[in-house]
Amino acid sequence: MRLETSPVLEVNKLSKTFNSFQAVKEVTFELYRGEILGLLGPNGAGKTTIIHMLLGLTLPTSGEIRIFGLNPEKSRQREKILSRMNFSSTYVAMPLSLTVRESLMVFGQLYGVKKAKKKIETLIEQFDLKESANKAVRTLSSGQMTRLNLAKAFINDPEILLLDEPTASLDPDIADRTRNYLIEIKKTKNMAIIYTSHNMNEMEVISDRLLFLHHGEIIARGTPAEVVRQFSGENLEEVFLKIAREMEP
Amino acid sequence: MSFRRISAMFLRHTYLYRHSFTRLIEIVYWPLLDLLLWGFVSLYITKLSAEGQSTPNFLGIFLGALILWDILFRSQQGISVSFLEEVWARNFLNLFVSPLTINEYLVSLMMVSLFKVVVVFLVSSLLAWLLYSFNLFIIGLYLLPFMINLIIFGWSIGILTTAFILRFGQQAEVLAWGIAFLFQPVSAVFYPLAVLPGFLQVAARFVPASYVFEGMRAVIMGQSFPAVYLLKALGLNLVYLFLVLLLFFHMFKAVRVKGLLAHMGE
Numbered sequence: 001m002r003l004e005t006s007p008v009l010e011v012n013k014l015s016k017t018f019n020s021f022q023a024v025k026e027v028t029f030e031l032y033r034g035e036i037l038g039l040l041g042p043n044g045a046g047k048t049t050i051i052h053m054l055l056g057l058t059l060p061t062s063g064e065i066r067i068f069g070l071n072p073e074k075s076r077q078r079e080k081i082l083s084r085m086n087f088s089s090t091y092v093a094m095p096l097s098l099t100v101r102e103s104l105m106v107f108g109q110l111y112g113v114k115k116a117k118k119k120i121e122t123l124i125e126q127f128d129l130k131e132s133a134n135k136a137v138r139t140l141s142s143g144q145m146t147r148l149n150l151a152k153a154f155i156n157d158p159e160i161l162l163l164d165e166p167t168a169s170l171d172p173d174i175a176d177r178t179r180n181y182l183i184e185i186k187k188t189k190n191m192a193i194i195y196t197s198h199n200m201n202e203m204e205v206i207s208d209r210l211l212f213l214h215h216g217e218i219i220a221r222g223t224p225a226e227v228v229r230q231f232s233g234e235n236l237e238e239v240f241l242k243i244a245r246e247m248e249p
Numbered sequence: 250m251s252f253r254r255i256s257a258m259f260l261r262h263t264y265l266y267r268h269s270f271t272r273l274i275e276i277v278y279w280p281l282l283d284l285l286l287w288g289f290v291s292l293y294i295t296k297l298s299a300e301g302q303s304t305p306n307f308l309g310i311f312l313g314a315l316i317l318w319d320i321l322f323r324s325q326q327g328i329s330v331s332f333l334e335e336v337w338a339r340n341f342l343n344l345f346v347s348p349l350t351i352n353e354y355l356v357s358l359m360m361v362s363l364f365k366v367v368v369v370f371l372v373s374s375l376l377a378w379l380l381y382s383f384n385l386f387i388i389g390l391y392l393l394p395f396m397i398n399l400i401i402f403g404w405s406i407g408i409l410t411t412a413f414i415l416r417f418g419q420q421a422e423v424l425a426w427g428i429a430f431l432f433q434p435v436s437a438v439f440y441p442l443a444v445l446p447g448f449l450q451v452a453a454r455f456v457p458a459s460y461v462f463e464g465m466r467a468v469i470m471g472q473s474f475p476a477v478y479l480l481k482a483l484g485l486n487l488v489y490l491f492l493v494l495l496l497f498f499h500m501f502k503a504v505r506v507k508g509l510l511a512h513m514g515e
Binding site: 075166 | 339505
């Protein structure tokens with residue numbers, strides 16, 4: 001449910017071309033506070049490229065991004081935007097020799113978190129990292145590493161959170177707890193979340209709205225039920241397979 | 250023992266060399282540098298005995314050169330290896346999606362580099378004194394400008410290396426370990442510039458470290474050393490630092506356009 005009418009993030013005709021390959025084609029969408037927007041699509045659909053452009057890691061070829069009304073391509077505005085956002089990905093890790101607590105302390109400082117120690121202890125508790133808090137990051141299991149990444153993502157109480165396959169290496173129990181935590185925090189903190197996953201059940205449960213991407217284009221958008229209906233499928237999994245297999249150029 | 254399995258492993262490594270230009274270059278790079286360096290050291294010693302000159306304070310000259318060279322090397326490593334630490338840890342993205350700016354990141358690398366240099370300098374000076382009764386501080390007040398010049402030159406090489414790793418990825422990682430040594434023969438670390446052939450002497454005039462090592466030898470041997478050489482070294486250093494910073498920022502923008510920054514260390 002949208003709690004505000006003005007979006008916190010606006011993307012207008014965003015495109016990205018790598019040499020002759022067009023990874024993202026004129027994508028337009030908005031993100032509102034208090035919603036989880038799922039980015040869905042087969043490998044190479046452009047999901048990660050869009051997230052990287054939103055974070056300013058990759059510069060767009062054309063189009064416009066506005067986050068909190070600011071332009072992330074301008075370095076001073078980017079700094080302001082990033083202090084109110086955060087990101088977590090299964091494919092990104094943390095300094096290996098540092099302990100969990102030390103890693104979080106570094107990011108606490110980078111994000112200028114006040115009362116960082118207290119915040120870190122809360123996150124350690126929330127993400128079930130108490131037993132590994134003083135262990136070196138290199139000794140963590142992949143599940144613990146994902147939880148540490150998520151704890152880092154919440155360190156600055158972000159207003160916008162970008163999550164790239166955050167539950168990919170979690171066991172079903174921790175994955176379910178993480179999803180529930182995200183749904184809860186979205187409501188309580190009125191947070192806006194962009195979420196990617198290849199787990200269709202997860203996308204159906206967690207997303208308020210979906211953007212279905214294929215070959216860099218949005219081919220469907222709406223609530224999970226609307227997207228399923230649009231392709232006359234039973235569920236998202238069926239729709240995904242249909243699109244991935246039948247819509248090849 | 251299976252010859253098939255042994256040859257499979259041999260094949261695995263030949264494939265590696267086939268696909269890695271930097272590994273191929275390494276095969277000739279290190280032997281060439283060693284040959285140049287020790288060849289010129291030998292020439293220097295041969296020349297001294299042929300001319301019947303009195304033997305200089307080799308202990309001071311070599312130990313002093315070694316400690317000062319380490320300042321340059323650690324200064325460079327403080328930048329490029331600290332950068333690589335983030336790449337190896339796959340932490341690079343986490344840093345650049347935080348409010349940390351690229352300028353702040355570079356300054357932090359310089360601070361790390363400075364810290365490493367101070368620790369290495371103190372430890373090596375102490376060890377040289379304890380083990381060989383060599384007191385580096387006989388260089389006196391010159392020591393500070395010598396160190397400053399070597400640190401800045403090390404930063405320039407470090408930032409240059411980092412720019413290449415940013416652009417060409419981890420296959421350029423080998424530069425972090427080897428590029429400083431490319432400047433060693435023309436820096437005249439262990440022998441005077443006069444030992445080098447003419448064209449290398451000309452090249453050495455553009456290497457700030459060569460003025461420092463010439464100066465260090467002159468001071469240890471009790472000869473005069475024109476202070477203007479230190480200003481020349483500083484001038485060159487500032488120009489190089491400015492140029493490598495320009496290149497670094499250009500590369501940083503280029504990798505964001507090409508989408509390579511996002512894949513750094515993934």
